[in-house]
Amino acid sequence: MRIRAAVLEQTGGPLNVEELELAEPRPGEVLVRLHASGVCHSDQNAIDGTAATRCPAVLGHEGAGVVEAVGGGVGRVAPGDHVALSWAPSCGQCPECLRDLPQLCSTAWPAMGRGGLLDGTTRLSRDGEPVYHYSFISSFADAAVLPERSCVRIPDDVPFDVAGLVGCAVTTGVGAVWRTAGVRPGDRVAVFGCGGVGLSAVLAAAAGGAEPVLVVDVNPQKLETAERFGATGGVVWAGTPEETAAAVVDASGGGVDYAIEATGRPDAMLAAFLSTRARGAAVLIGIPAEDAVLPLPALSIPRLERRVLGSLYGSSRPERDFVTILDLYRRGVLPLDRLISHRLPLDEVERGFELLRSGEALRVVLELA
Ligand SMILES: [Zn+2]
Ligand SMILES: [Zn+2]
Structure with a gap:
């Protein structure tokens, strides 16, 4: 399918919003129609080279949306589910996961650095050339294919902008x-x-x-x-x-x-x-x-x-903590919507980063659908 996404061509920027090809989800992967994505300092670190990032890449890792399709063997989520996205899709089997430290999963971290999904390959391309994922998520786009284990099901009445922030800054x-x-x-x-x-x-x-x-x-x-x-x-x-x-x-x-x-x-x-x-x-x-x-x-x-x-990642367990945090948001204990100072369309992603760099913004959220 064709998607619109903000592409970092090389370290230093800029981000260009353009059309890319997004391949079907493979086994253990999910296609999510994105509704909101926060703009985070880690994205800025990727742009300015503080964190080495394989380019060209679609940045963004604080996303939320609706599951549109699932690959083979996916049982955690189904089409229609609302999800917040975790950039730490722990494997459940490595020594750290077995020690109950999913945030330190030793399978996911090396894969993340290669700019692919968990199998090391990318679902994003442009004119037949690969475009890389960022933190498994790449949420500066109107849709993404990502690991099943990055998807945490959330209640349908939680706003997507708040749910997106729970995927990174809030949980951290x-x-x-x-x-x-x-x-x-x-x-x-x-x-x-x-x-x-x-x-x-x-x-x-x-x-x-x-x-x-x-x-x-x-x-x-x-x-x-x-x-x-x-x-x-x-x-x-x-x-x-x-x-x-x-x-x-x-x-x-x-x-x-x-x-x-x-x-x-x-x-x-x-x-x-x-x-x-x-x-x-x-x-x-x-x-x-x-x-x-x-x-x-x-x-x-x-x-x-x-x-x-x-x-x-707040020593968190996303499938437990995202849900707990969003429940406390709904009950008014954690008024997370106060974090959102600006809402912008995808085309104004560069302005979002200007607001972040100037310190003017608390959190900028891109509204994607
Ligand atoms: Zn972040
Ligand atoms: Zn693991």
């Missing part, structure tokens, strides 16, 4: 707080970086009864915005990790139990670590450059039992 931020950290009522939390992931972490911390919920950002305007998501106070980045951490320690009455780091900058990671109190943990979500190194004051680790916890 909420999961870091609830699954990786296991924040309990009364815990002190600070969130570094008020983008879509950070604000999702703020929503989860507030909903879980954390107190205080502090936010740290270079942009004072973002701290104000975070109050609408449940932040109880804000600290403007003070120029150095030490000074910023001192301000967080002061504002929290002696340091936080969990410092959630959502920027991927090593100086913010250090500030997060230094903001923790005894037995506290820095929870690192943001993706740093491949060669980044994080030096920490070692003595405080044994002496104060300080910890560093890595968090990938």
